[in-house]
Amino acid sequence: MMRSTTFSLVLVAAALGAPATVEAKAILTAFPTETTAFVANFNPFNTSTRLSTVEDFMYEPLVIFNVLQGGKPEYRLAESFTYNDDLTAVTFKIRDGVKWSDGQPFTANDVLFTFNLLKAHPELDLNAIWTQIKSVEVDGNNVTIAYNAANSGLIYKLVQVYVVPEHTWKDVADPATFTNEKPVGSGPMTEIERFTPQEYMQCRNPNYWDAANLFVDCLRFPQIAGNDQTLTEVTKGELDWFGAFLPDIEKTYVGLDPDHNAYWFPGGSMVVFNLNQQTKNAGNKAAFNDLNFRRAFSMAMDRQAMVDIAGYGYPTLNEYPSGLGAAFHSWNNAKVDTEYGQFSKYNLDAAKQLLADSGYKDVTGDGFVENPDGSKIGFDIIVPNGWTDWVNSVQLAVEGLTQVGIEARLSTPEEGPWDNMLKSGDFDVGINSIRGGVTPHFMFDLALYSANVGKTRQAASHYSNPELDKLLDGFYQTSDEAEQRKIMDQIQEIVGRDLPYVAVFNNPLWYEYSTKRFTGWFNAENPVARPVVYGGVPERVLHLLALRPVTP
Known part of the structure; x- marks a missing residue:
């Protein structure tokens, strides 16, 4: 198993005859979910074996509603939204300049394609969106979604639809079983640099729109099957960000490294x-x-x-x-x-x-x-x-x-x-x-x-x-x-x-973290957003972007 460190030394081949250079990578080890083995399924709609880091890290939401800040909208792939007068439609303005990880532009048409994909394949419509909306239309950078009835809260479900690229998904024969093994994403971490059933490495998107705020190069995910195995990993001191039940946490976690190990349970x-x-x-x-x-x-x-x-x-x-x-x-x-x-x-x-x-x-x-x-x-x-x-x-x-x-x-x-x-x-x-x-x-x-x-x-x-x-x-x-x-x-x-x-x-909200290799963690003194790394909490993108590696 690869040893977890903040800076992994990567040799980059130089030009002919020139000495190799050494590039330091900031690698954060996280534990978002328990499993006996990882399966290479990067389809955000295929929930049977989908990896928990596909949402948010590989495919970013249009908007994140920050629960700890009273639902404050944190704009991501969309830069704004507005309602019509009677709350029967919402219009998202898609952010300019966003690219997919393969360099192709992210557009309003990708949003339209994704919603139509859910309509054509109801088994993908995990939040029953199409039982509550009647149309999706595009006008330039604007996507307007019309509702069946006035609804000031449906937006919370709409932004849980993770947009996929039309240019790579349009020819997928069965999107429900598609495992998307060569993903093209919009989020901060789209590149799979290592994958085995026991460990995988998800690294930075080379075309990420918010790259100026991303200081983590790779997320490393070890396979952990349960709370007992978590305790074993904790004693090694390798986990930077995780969420797990640990009995007597002051002794079993904080006590191992009081200067760095901490937790916060909102x-x-x-x-x-x-x-x-x-x-x-x-x-x-x-x-x-x-x-x-x-x-x-x-x-x-x-x-x-x-x-x-x-x-x-x-x-x-x-x-x-x-x-x-x-x-x-x-x-x-x-x-x-x-x-x-x-x-x-x-x-x-x-x-x-x-x-x-x-x-x-x-x-x-x-x-x-x-x-x-x-x-x-x-x-x-x-x-x-x-x-x-x-x-x-x-x-x-x-x-x-x-x-x-x-x-x-x-x-x-x-x-x-x-x-x-x-x-x-x-x-x-x-x-x-x-x-x-x-x-x-x-x-x-x-x-x-x-x-x-x-x-x-x-x-x-x-x-x-x-x-x-x-x-x-x-x-x-x-x-x-x-x-x-x-x-x-x-x-x-x-x-x-x-x-x-x-x-x-x-x-x-189970959340433990170590300041040994990274700083900027959310906690009771810095309650920016829900702090967890596991799925279903899109604020984890905001947390990732707040982290900074400790300089050796």
Whole structure:
């Protein structure tokens, strides 16, 4: 394995007879995701094996909305956007002078091509964009996207469409399975200089439009399969930027190099148990579609133990009936707490009683209840292998469920299969995380909007409610905050009432860093943006551009 250093010496062949010169490269070692082996898939739309560094680093967004700065737009491939008067269309002005990594110009037509590609291949439309827009038109450097209805928040999804170059993608026969092994990108790091299943090196775009602010030459990514292996890598002192659960972090990480090792854990995604309401198992399906069974399941969750024992106190307890979370408490509907809060608190006796009152009883004498019709209930709870904090949380969940007479087992597939199972619906119960946004709407929309079912693992409950869809649509059909708050109260009322998922805690944003080789890191004293390196947080581009190598 290549040793991680800030400056890798690269011999550059000189002209005939001239001595070779030595060029210093600033190589940053990062760990954005856990995997047993890397697959050379650089297609931003092929999520089955896509590398987590394709988005943002290889393909840059049009705009980044900086969540820690109240949604402030940070313009990237677009230099501005404007709405029409009634919020039914947005126009992006594409930045002048941007080139693809092969030197071809990046234009508004590439944006048009990409959106039309999603329209022609709905399986690529990961955020169901074409269910909410009616047209995309180009006029010079301007791209205008017309909506089906007024929407002041759809832009947050639009900028998650990563634009691909028309000149290299127009002849791709099947863009859903295309692995894009010779990528042409727009972001800061587009060149794959080394690739093996155990390590790859993603290096700077020779034609990057913002090269003046890029001081990192290459990102090196070692293969790491789980939290235990992360601890091994940490002891070597090779990781510059990563995000992982480390037990007793002051001892296991900071204590190894107190002068350089540090961390910052801002509040992050909601963690839930998804009971798949469309599971193929008939007995489980009957139970999961019974509100009282879901409520009993919820009351069997020892959330505080998950936070304190499994999470070493890093996560934040989430007992909101809707899963709203402490970060969005200013939006909280207190009426929902009063009416449904009992079902989001640990209470084994109440869970047993609710099951009994609802007709669940142990017919076979094995200690586990059956459905009122006598059909068997028994399921695996899937959690990625190596995610030790989540594995321990699931073990605590299994213990609680066992005590109330529900048969549940732990299952630990690899992260990729787990993701696909949640998305496709080929599972019974899974632990999952739901990303947050500028407002709580993003989280609820991602997890519960009907059009997202089957498109993303975030919607893994496979729940559908037209009334809720209408409210989610309506939230951004106005820019009036009072009206938005009224709608958000109604959204929480439905989610608290229906309990489509069982929220247990909120993850922190996992973020550790070393100042030994690079400076400029975001932290509590320098809270520029969300600091993490893993996918789904486009602010990581801003972080990369803030870093400077330490001069040896």
